[in-house]
Amino acid sequence: xxxxxxxxxxxxxxxxxxxxxxxxxxxxxxxxxxxxxxxxxxxxxxxxxxxxxxxxxxxxxxxxxxxxxxxxxxxxxxxxxxxxxxxxxxxxxxxxxxxxxxxxxxxxxxxxxxxxxxxxxx
Amino acid sequence: xxxxxxxxxxxxxxxxxxxxxxxxxxxxxxxxxxxxxxxxxxxxxxxxxxxxxxxxxxxxxxxxxxxxxxxxxxxxxxxxxxxxxxxxxxxxxxxxxxxxxxxxxxxxxxxxxxxxxxxxxxxxxxxxxxxxxxxxxxxxxxxxxxxxxxxxxxxxxxxxxxxxxxxxxxxxxxxxxxxxxxxxxxxxxxxxxxxxxxxxxxxxxxxxxxxxxxxxxxxxxxxxxxxxxxxxxxxxxxxxxxxxxxxxxxxxxxxxxxxxxxxxxxxxxxxxxxxxxxxxxxxxxxxxxxxxx
Numbered sequence: 205x206x207x208x209x210x211x212x213x214x215x216x217x218x219x220x221x222x223x224x225x226x227x228x229x230x231x232x233x234x235x236x237x238x239x240x241x242x243x244x245x246x247x248x249x250x251x252x253x254x255x256x257x258x259x260x261x262x263x264x265x266x267x268x269x270x271x272x273x274x275x276x277x278x279x280x281x282x283x284x285x286x287x288x289x290x291x292x293x294x295x296x297x298x299x300x301x302x303x304x305x306x307x308x309x310x311x312x313x314x315x316x317x318x319x320x321x322x323x324x325x326x
Numbered sequence: 327x328x329x330x331x332x333x334x335x336x337x338x339x340x341x342x343x344x345x346x347x348x349x350x351x352x353x354x355x356x357x358x359x360x361x362x363x364x365x366x367x368x369x370x371x372x373x374x375x376x377x378x379x380x381x382x383x384x385x386x387x388x389x390x391x392x393x394x395x396x397x398x399x400x401x402x403x404x405x406x407x408x409x410x411x412x413x414x415x416x417x418x419x420x421x422x423x424x425x426x427x428x429x430x431x432x433x434x435x436x437x438x439x440x441x442x443x444x445x446x447x448x449x450x451x452x453x454x455x456x457x458x459x460x461x462x463x464x465x466x467x468x469x470x471x472x473x474x475x476x477x478x479x480x481x482x483x484x485x486x487x488x489x490x491x492x493x494x495x496x497x498x499x500x501x502x503x504x505x506x507x508x509x510x511x512x513x514x515x516x517x518x519x520x521x522x523x524x525x526x527x528x529x530x531x532x533x534x535x536x537x538x539x540x541x542x543x544x545x546x547x548x549x550x551x552x553x554x555x556x557x558x559x560x561x562x563x564x565x566x567x568x569x570x571x572x573x574x575x576x577x578x579x580x581x582x583x584x585x586x587x588x589x590x591x592x593x594x595x596x597x598x599x600x601x602x603x604x605x606x607x608x609x610x611x612x613x614x615x616x617x618x619x
Contacts, residue, residue, distance in 0.1 A: 252406070254421055255405055261411065265411055280418055284409060285411075288412040
């Protein structure tokens with residue numbers, strides 16, 4: 205596994221994790237090989253009346269990530285991510301930075317989700 | 327003539343006014359309950375239903391063997407109801423607005439029409455008044471697609487029989503409310519003379535004004551609250567077509583499912599007068615002084 209996406213309130217590794225997936229401010233994409241990072245702004249998705257989770261899934265799939273770390277992932281987003289075999293880690297603790305989430309992931313203490321933990325549209 | 331009975335705030339008396347108008351309407355009439363999320367006009371008119379059946383919307387079904395993942399459908403759909411993830415096409419029926427665009431645009435003809443149930447449409451008679459009602463399926467998120475089908479039935483009835491129509495609209499000022507008033511000839515806004523009533527009445531007046539249709543007001547529960555609604559109407563030149571007093575008898579009658587116009591000659595006269603003023607409003611002959619009686 206080389207690249208993961210973390211839902212984030214800002215573009216930096218020291219920004220806080222955004223607990224929402226579909227309506228996250230953005231995604232920090234981290235290459236686990238060298239810890240280099242890039243940022244995908246999700247502002248266009250936040251304003252959608254519906255389908256935010258699906259569009260967000262398309263954005264992170266376009267970044268060729270293998271896994272998404274977030275707080276809450278809804279059913280349609282989960283289905284869309286599963287379709288392209290992107291794994292999901294959810295229920296990240298509140299107040300955690302992106303860097304802390306990545307460190308936890310690398311330490312192997314986070315578990316992959318088997319299903320969505322949120323109803324649609326929340 | 328199609329008259330929409332609308333309001334910003336819920337619970338101001340749309341159904342009370344709509345039901346009472348059916349009792350005094352002189353021309354042949356169809357009463358239409360377009361508040362499909364919570365239809366209740368039938369509770370007062372007690373129609374005999376002659377036919378009732380499900381209404382459907384077309385949603386996409388994809389034949390994956392024909393799909394080349396060209397993304398044409400996915401790019402077209404504003405609602406993400408059809409999305410392509412890698413080599414998988416995902417169709418989310420419950421998010422589809424039924425425009426048929428994906429089916430039309432697919433170059434491989436890989437998408438065909440499936441369906442989702444929107445709810446039920448019923449038609450019958452309450453005395454001489456024809457009755458039409460939409461009732462949204464529990465769990466269905468969108469009411470305008472069902473409302474459009476009810477309106478289409480309404481237009482067929484109008485064309486076939488020359489009836490006037492009274493529409494009992496849903497409350498609010500969002501898509502369902504706009505859908506209910508947009509095809510009418512006259513909009514009657516029902517409000518109450520309270521700060522809440524005024525607040526939502528202003529929203530409704532602002533939302534519906536761009537249609538340029540004749541609009542008038544019925545003030546229900548007159549006697550409670552304050553005079554702010556009256557001041558607003560005077561300032562904007564919105565005619566007050568009728569006032570229904572705040573009386574215990576009206577509340578008791580309503581709670582028993584009775585039509586207010588049937589309660590007493592006094593109540594009936596309020597709606598007889600409203601009926602005439604609606605026609606004057608539609609014809610552009612309503613005198614402002616008379617309207618502010």
